[in-house]
Amino acid sequence: MSRRKPERIVKSKVNWKKRSQVNRLHLVMTFVMIAICISAAAGVGLAVIEIFDPFAEPEPVSSAVRSEAESSQAEPALPVYGNDFNLVLANSEEALPDSFSVLLTTYQGVEMDERIVPALEAMLGAAAEDGVTLRITACYRSAEEQDAEYRRRVDALMESGSTRVRAEDSVQSSFGRGGYNEAQTGMTVTFASEDEDFASGEASRWLSKNAIRFGFTLRFPQGSEDETGREYDPASYRYVGIQNAEKMRQLSMCLEEYAAYVGQQQG
Numbered sequence: 001m002s003r004r005k006p007e008r009i010v011k012s013k014v015n016w017k018k019r020s021q022v023n024r025l026h027l028v029m030t031f032v033m034i035a036i037c038i039s040a041a042a043g044v045g046l047a048v049i050e051i052f053d054p055f056a057e058p059e060p061v062s063s064a065v066r067s068e069a070e071s072s073q074a075e076p077a078l079p080v081y082g083n084d085f086n087l088v089l090a091n092s093e094e095a096l097p098d099s100f101s102v103l104l105t106t107y108q109g110v111e112m113d114e115r116i117v118p119a120l121e122a123m124l125g126a127a128a129e130d131g132v133t134l135r136i137t138a139c140y141r142s143a144e145e146q147d148a149e150y151r152r153r154v155d156a157l158m159e160s161g162s163t164r165v166r167a168e169d170s171v172q173s174s175f176g177r178g179g180y181n182e183a184q185t186g187m188t189v190t191f192a193s194e195d196e197d198f199a200s201g202e203a204s205r206w207l208s209k210n211a212i213r214f215g216f217t218l219r220f221p222q223g224s225e226d227e228t229g230r231e232y233d234p235a236s237y238r239y240v241g242i243q244n245a246e247k248m249r250q251l252s253m254c255l256e257e258y259a260a261y262v263g264q265q266q267g
Helices: 013-049 062-075 113-131 141-160 164-174 202-214 242-251 255-267
Strands: 104-105 112-114 136-137 188-192 216-220 233-239
Touching: 104 113, 112 113, 112 136, 113 202, 113 216, 113 233, 141 242, 164 255, 202 216, 202 242, 216 242, 242 255
Parallel strands: none
Antiparallel strands: 104 112, 136 188, 188 233, 216 233
């Protein structure tokens, strides 16, 4: 009986080739993933450099933005007060409230309420930059001084032939009595300039255009004589605060009309 030879086991070439292909594919995919990661990192790096480039020169500021910034620096923030101060009234029909007290100071040789000085100083500075000179001639006057000057003016008119009634009416409409007068607030500034006729001069035109920027408004405007009880005065400007001054211009109101308007709005 013949002995059978043991069977030989032959490895399949096909299986070996498949493993080789799989390994090669894994290697390729690994390289691809590495390349993708490197590309992504490079893209992020470039984006960061574009946004936060420490070596980039700053972009030039436009002249409009620069001038606005310079303007804001030239006009510092001004104090803000409540309407119990801003809109206090004193006229021929209404005496200055007993609750109101003037905080007196002297600015450019003239007595006034110290609370208006920052705005007034800023306004005079702005006018000077525009080549306009504003000189302050009057502001605060006590009730006693007001009455003394009132009587002097009445007597002067009577000596020139006017009756007392007419003299008092005339002085009241142009000057006023003590306690019933804007001068006792220390908030209305009377200006003068080199112009012979202030109303038509450069100073008056500048104030008409720019005073509201600093919280001032014409105290005795033309056409409002019945409301103010005073004749038109182009040289007297009253501090009321910036927002009130702007609103008064929009509504074309004098102080008496505007104070009544605000009172109605507040109920």
